[in-house]
Amino acid sequence: MINDNTTNDGSYVPPASGTVGISTLTVPVLVETAAFHSELALANKSLATVTLVLEYVESNTPGAGAGGTAFIILAPKEQKIIAEAIDYLRENGVAVGAKDEASYVGSLRITIYAGTSIDNIFAGARTASLSRPGGSTACSLPASTADKKPQPGPICMV
Numbered sequence: 001m002i003n004d005n006t007t008n009d010g011s012y013v014p015p016a017s018g019t020v021g022i023s024t025l026t027v028p029v030l031v032e033t034a035a036f037h038s039e040l041a042l043a044n045k046s047l048a049t050v051t052l053v054l055e056y057v058e059s060n061t062p063g064a065g066a067g068g069t070a071f072i073i074l075a076p077k078e079q080k081i082i083a084e085a086i087d088y089l090r091e092n093g094v095a096v097g098a099k100d101e102a103s104y105v106g107s108l109r110i111t112i113y114a115g116t117s118i119d120n121i122f123a124g125a126r127t128a129s130l131s132r133p134g135g136s137t138a139c140s141l142p143a144s145t146a147d148k149k150p151q152p153g154p155i156c157m158v
Helices: 085-091
Strands: 024-032 037-044 050-058 067-074 079-082 104-114 121-130 136-142 155-157
Touching: 024 085, 024 121, 024 136, 037 067, 037 085, 050 085, 067 085, 085 104, 104 121
Parallel strands: none
Antiparallel strands: 024 037, 024 104, 037 079, 037 121, 050 067, 050 104, 121 136, 136 155
16 A cells, blocks of 8 residues: 555555566556646565666647657665656656646556566556645556556545
8 A cells, every 4th residue: 555645545556466478567547637637656576676668658639749758767675656747757858748738648658678577566647636625536547467457456535
């Protein structure tokens, strides 16, 4: 379980099962709109440093930027939560339109470039909408493997 320390919203991180020969995960959707935003959760359960290739494909506003590729390194046993996933990709060279100029929605393919097997990697996105007077409503979507086996989920919380 990964908890947001401000709102106590949680995301379940399930154990991975055997996926011999598969090195790619797909996060079905990342969102950046006026009402919604996605955070990306990545975890490396292995004892090795891992390099991940993040390939984003913009589907809502491709004229402003069709997407592209970024890399991220996770240390052994590291968990990384990227609060504004699309903004992070933008800041790391992925072609996405300017923040707050349009609504952006796309998918993210994560490939292990070096370091470990897919069994040791968790990826997922939590898309949330802020609510008044605080807190958020969110849905956590785990990544799926190339053979269409999703990691358990989604989990939605209010």
